[in-house]
Amino acid sequence: MIQRRSSGPYVEPGMTVMDVGCGMGLFSLAMARMVGAEGRVIAVDLQQKMLDVLQKRTEKAGLAGRIRLHKCAQHRLGVEEPVDFSLAMMMVHEVPDQQRLLGEIYRCLKPEGKLLIAEPKIHVPGKAFRRTVAIAKELGFDLVAEPTVHGCRAVVLAKKSC
Numbered sequence: 001m002i003q004r005r006s007s008g009p010y011v012e013p014g015m016t017v018m019d020v021g022c023g024m025g026l027f028s029l030a031m032a033r034m035v036g037a038e039g040r041v042i043a044v045d046l047q048q049k050m051l052d053v054l055q056k057r058t059e060k061a062g063l064a065g066r067i068r069l070h071k072c073a074q075h076r077l078g079v080e081e082p083v084d085f086s087l088a089m090m091m092v093h094e095v096p097d098q099q100r101l102l103g104e105i106y107r108c109l110k111p112e113g114k115l116l117i118a119e120p121k122i123h124v125p126g127k128a129f130r131r132t133v134a135i136a137k138e139l140g141f142d143l144v145a146e147p148t149v150h151g152c153r154a155v156v157l158a159k160k161s162c
């Protein structure tokens with residue numbers, strides 16, 4: 001149940017949420033259940049093959065109506081819809097320009113919208129993770145929590161209200 005503990009307190013029924021670097025969509029599917037029939041998940045990835053797998057999984061789970069698949073470019077998310085919450089699970093360390101990525105996520109979030117970043121400890125030393133958090137703060141994010149996510153370094157950040 002890592003997915004529920006990772007995003008559970010921040011995802012509520014009716015929300016529009018984004019899963020950046022969704023991969024095969026373990027967390028997209030979990031969040032689609034959490035947002036309910038009135039909510040939406042925008043599942044974003046660079047790799048079409050990941051989105052193709054997720055498409056099949058969403059259909060099999062009967063959740064296709066709640067999940068919008070979106071193929072992005074390395075340096076451009078291209079999501080215009082405002083979101084209440086974004087997840088970046090085990091993907092930020094793969095991105096060469098973190099400032100740009102986090103800036104794009106910031107722009108997608110509604111005021112006071114939240115971003116959960118979780119990075120695998122095995123690949124991301126504490127110093128590198130602190131650098132990621134510093135970049136986010138420079139962009140205007142506030143640190144609101146440091147949740148426990150198994151095997152990961154994790155923070156929840158909030159976009160300022162104005």
Ligand SMILES: C[S@@+](CC[C@H](N)C(=O)[O-])C[C@H]1O[C@@H](n2cnc3c(N)ncnc32)[C@H](O)[C@@H]1O
Pocket residue numbers: 020021022023024025026027044045046047050072073074075088089090091094095101
């Ligand atoms: C280690 S996988 C994690 C997948 C998923 N978040 C999970 O935890 O199961 C990282 C994913 O991030 C994607 N990715 C890497 N760079 C990206 C970028 N700039 N924009 C969007 N997705 C990216 C990869 O294609 C890959 O699917």
